[in-house]
Amino acid sequence: MTDSITVTDNRTGEAVEIPIVDGGVSADELRKLIPGIWISDPSFMTTALASSAITYLDGEGGVLRYRGYPIEQLAERSSYLEVAYLLVHGELPDAAQLQTWTDEIRMHTYLHDNFRKRFLDGFHYDAHPMGMLVSGMAALSTFYPEAKDVTDPAVRRRQIIRMIAKVPTLAAACHRYSVGMPFVYPDNSLSFTENFLSMMWKVAEPRYEPDPVLARALDVLFILHADHEQNCGTLAMRTVGSAHADPYIAASAAAAALSGPLHGGANEQVLRMLASIGHVDNVPAFIADVKAGKGKLMGFGHRVYKNYDPRAKIVKQTADAVFEVTGRNPLLDIALKLEEVALSDEYFISRKLYPNVDFYSGLIYQAMGFPTEMFTVLFAIPRVAGWVTHWQELLEQDAKIYRPRQLYVGRESRDYVPLEQRS
Ligand code: CMC
Numbered sequence: 485m486t487d488s489i490t491v492t493d494n495r496t497g498e499a500v501e502i503p504i505v506d507g508g509v510s511a512d513e514l515r516k517l518i519p520g521i522w523i524s525d526p527s528f529m530t531t532a533l534a535s536s537a538i539t540y541l542d543g544e545g546g547v548l549r550y551r552g553y554p555i556e557q558l559a560e561r562s563s564y565l566e567v568a569y570l571l572v573h574g575e576l577p578d579a580a581q582l583q584t585w586t587d588e589i590r591m592h593t594y595l596h597d598n599f600r601k602r603f604l605d606g607f608h609y610d611a612h613p614m615g616m617l618v619s620g621m622a623a624l625s626t627f628y629p630e631a632k633d634v635t636d637p638a639v640r641r642r643q644i645i646r647m648i649a650k651v652p653t654l655a656a657a658c659h660r661y662s663v664g665m666p667f668v669y670p671d672n673s674l675s676f677t678e679n680f681l682s683m684m685w686k687v688a689e690p691r692y693e694p695d696p697v698l699a700r701a702l703d704v705l706f707i708l709h710a711d712h713e714q715n716c717g718t719l720a721m722r723t724v725g726s727a728h729a730d731p732y733i734a735a736s737a738a739a740a741a742l743s744g745p746l747h748g749g750a751n752e753q754v755l756r757m758l759a760s761i762g763h764v765d766n767v768p769a770f771i772a773d774v775k776a777g778k779g780k781l782m783g784f785g786h787r788v789y790k791n792y793d794p795r796a797k798i799v800k801q802t803a804d805a806v807f808e809v810t811g812r813n814p815l816l817d818i819a820l821k822l823e824e825v826a827l828s829d830e831y832f833i834s835r836k837l838y839p840n841v842d843f844y845s846g847l848i849y850q851a852m853g854f855p856t857e858m859f860t861v862l863f864a865i866p867r868v869a870g871w872v873t874h875w876q877e878l879l880e881q882d883a884k885i886y887r888p889r890q891l892y893v894g895r896e897s898r899d900y901v902p903l904e905q906r907s
Contacts, residue, residue: 493517508532522889532714534722534883538571538873539713546791550711551575559798564706565589565676568648568869571711572876586676592649593670593679595657596627604661613658613861614743618736620654621647625732632730634879643731644872651868652676655861656683662857668692677703680865685853698852701806702862705845708795709863711870717742721871722878726886731875738871739864745782748863750842751849754783755856758815758822758847767821775831783843784826790836799844803851810851819847 489509492499500517502509511523511531525531540549548555551570558567562576569577569585577585603623607616624646625631631643657667660683668683671691678699682692712718721738725731742748761770774781786793807813823839826832842863849859 491517506535522891524891528714528719533719534714534878534881536713536874536877537574538877539711539870541713541788543786543788543790546789546794548712548794555708555794556798559704559707562707563675564703564710564866564869567707567710568866571869571873572644588645589649589676590670590672592646593653593672595650595653599623599654600657600667604657607661609662609664611658611662613655613662613857614739614749614864616658616661617651617655617861617864618739618743620658621651621739622733622736624650624654625730625736628730628732631732634725634728634730640731640876640879644876647731647735647868647872651865652680653683655858655865656680658861659684659855659858662855675699675703677706695809697805697809701802701848702852704798704802705848705862706866708798708841709866711867711873716744716747717867718871718874721875722883723886725875725878726883728885731872734875735868735871738867742864742867743860748842748860748867750782750840751846751859751863752856754819754842755815755846755850755859757782758818761818761822764817764821767818767825771822771825771829775829781822781826781832781837783846784832784839785835785837786840789838789840792838793840795841796839796843799841799848803844803848806848806851810853813847813851815850816847819844 488501488503490499490501491514498517500513502513514523523531538551540552541547550558550567551574553570553576558570562570565586566577566582569582599620603620604616628643628646630639633639653670660667665687668686671679671682674682674692674694678692678694681694681699681702686692714722717738720741721734724734724737745753761767771781773779803813803816807816823843826837832838845863846856846859849862850856854862
């Protein structure tokens with residue numbers, strides 16, 4: 485058996501044999517056979533966008549690995565900053581490398597004071613923090629004009645560090661602004677996640693002491709959200725990055741994509757859905773409505789996973805640890821019932837719809853005191869590590885600008901009709 489496919493153009497009888505490499509066939513080879521005919525793949529259902537060495541995802545098997553390491557092992561034994569290093573550099577750091585990396589990130593946690601005094605001040609008091617984050621990330625580009633030199637690896641590395649370091653500060657500032665609280669400066673004696681909690685919750689105490697269980701739980705959630713190969717947000721990062729726009733602008737586009745309710749915005753929608761269901765007794769009626777096409781079961785289903793999302797399993801375990809500290813989230817019973825009913829229902833079984841990472845994460849965030857509007861921001865903070873890694877890989881591969889084709893189905897050429905002659 486040869487690892488290849490043969491495609492014949494029935495109009496001419498010409499054929500081309502295309503090898504199967506790394507699980508894919510080259511559209512470029514096909515193009516040689518059928519010049520001027522485009523491969524139609526709306527929403528990229530069957531397109532491999534890139535060759536990537538960052539994250540491995542097996543949707544049928546429910547497997548997720550960063551740089552070869554199983555997500556379960558990383559969630560149990562690693563920290564978010566270590567995972568960010570792994571993504572960016574391709575290898576786990578040794579002790580000295582981790583220390584240097586941690587110090588480098590700490591050096592860059594501060595935002596220019598104009599953010600606090602002028603930029604965020606322009607928002608309405610009830611502005612959604614995701615909108616603030618998206619614009620804030622783009623605004624960072626104006627503070628670091630050197631970032632435009634995307635061809636210089638040293639410049640690229642500085643921006644990668646800045647982005648990972650500054651996004652928690654920006655995210656917390658968005659929250660503090662919306663609740664009318666003074667901004668909290670980074671406390672660089674704390675860990676990455678503890679510092680974020682301090683910037684979120686510190687009031688008048690000289691030093692914020694985060695609950696270690698909650699800080700660890702958030703760190704685990706950050707690990708789980710750090711990357712997920714070619715998803716909608718990462719595609720946006722790569723698309724904008726492929727035009728050699730600077731990484732802040734590109735990450736702002738990625739965050740904009742993430743905000744959508746079909747993507748990272750789902751975690752917010754799950755909570756709204758659970759609250760609107762209100763009681764476990766209402767679950768069967770809600771599921772019947774979903775099956776009748778009246779809305780979706782948010783936090784369920786995935787383009788790639790046709791099995792239990794491995795991240796959702798870990799989130800569920802993490803929830804138990806969090807609820808020991810915070811008390812049980814009353815919406816948990818509704819979520820558990822939804823999962824039980826859905827996983828035994830033919831509609832969901834036949835479509836292979838399982839809980840995804842967003843199904844249980846919001847329950848944890850809510851129990852930890854985060855307002856619902858912050859949930860997608862909490863997804864964006866760690867995803868920055870994934871975005872910048874993909875951006876770096878794209879530039880290292882010297883990828884061409886992303887520019888797909890289309891199948892034109894509009895009107896033929898026609899002459900302009902003056903306004904008075906139009907009926
Ligand atoms: N509830 C009810 N039906 C669903 C759901 C759902 N959550 N998801 C998919 N379906 C149905 C869909 O209606 C379709 O049915 P039919 O074949 O009868 O038309 C079938 O399942 C296939 O769905 P699809 O929409 O073609 O699948 P997709 O790969 O285009 O969409 C998805 C994937 C994640 C957008 C979708 O499952 C969804 O909207 N889920 C709810 C939103 C959500 O939880 N998003 C977070 C995704 S994970 C985190 C992230 O990536 O950001």
